[in-house]
Amino acid sequence: MRKNEPMISEQKAELLSESPEETLDLGERIGRMLSDGIVIxxxxxxxxxxxLLVKGIARGLDVPSQYLITSPTFTLVNEYKGRQPLYHADLYRLSTAVDFEDIGLLDILCEDAVVVIEWAEKLTEDIENTWTIHFATIDDQKRQIVIKAQGDNAIELLKKLEK
Ligand SMILES: Nc1ncnc2c1ncn2[C@@H]1O[C@H](COP(=O)(O)OP(=O)(O)OP(=O)(O)O)[C@@H](O)[C@H]1O
Ligand SMILES: [Mg+2]
Incomplete structure (x- = not known):
């Protein structure tokens, strides 16, 4: 193995969203594809x-639409019941870095749960089956969305999305 080669294989996809609806649709498409647990x-x-992407994922996982997906405010993590359980964490207000145990999600990772984490740069832990999605604002309507998949299952899933 060459020196700088990553230990875990990676796959990358670059997308452009030109409206809020497109981001919502992307999330829905992702949610519909899921069948195993994953951390996003x-x-x-x-x-x-x-x-907005999390809202789409919730739709794709058939979370009943009466559940309003908003960022968790008083808790770090919200749980929604869909085809698979959806855990939505938002680490924005945290002043220090955390790991999965700190935010109470360590045991959840063994289940078929979909864990989606906003401001995930505050999460220090590296785990294998993950997508990391970077959003960049280009103008008021356009967003560049780059998805990086780590680990075999996550990579397979990304290949499916690209089809
Ligand atoms: N292409 C686009 N994709 C997503 N959102 C868009 C797009 N164009 C405009 N928007 C607007 O940008 C805003 C995105 O809000 P959202 O709450 O999803 O952002 P966020 O990244 O979760 O922010 P925060 O860091 O505050 O949690 C919405 O008001 C949405 O209408
Ligand atoms: Mg948000």
Whole structure:
């Protein structure tokens, strides 16, 4: 193995969203594809579309629409019951870095849960089956969305999304 080669294989996809609806649709498509547990880390500035993507994922997982997906305010993590359980964490207000145990999600990772984390740069732990999605605001309607998959299952899933 070459020196700088990552230990875990990676796959990357770059997408452009031209409206809030497109980001919502992308989330829904992702949610519909899911059948196993996965951790999805979301990274990007305020208002770049992270929560909107989570709303789409919730739709794709058949979370009943009466559940309003908003960022958790009084707790770090909200749980929604869909086809698979959806855990939505928002680490924005945390002043220090945390790991999965700190935010009470360590045991959840063994289940078929979908864990989506906003401001995931505050999560220090590296785990294998993950997507990391970076959002960049290009203008008031356009967002660049870059998805990086780590680990075999996550990579397979990303290949499916690209089809
Ligand atoms: N292409 C786009 N994709 C997503 N959101 C968009 C897009 N164009 C405009 N917007 C607007 O940007 C805002 C995104 O808000 P959202 O709450 O999803 O951001 P966020 O990344 O979760 O922010 P925060 O860091 O504050 O939690 C919404 O008001 C949405 O209408
Ligand atoms: Mg948000």
């Amino acid at each position: 880390r979301l990274i990007g500035d305020l208002g770049s579309g992270k929560t």
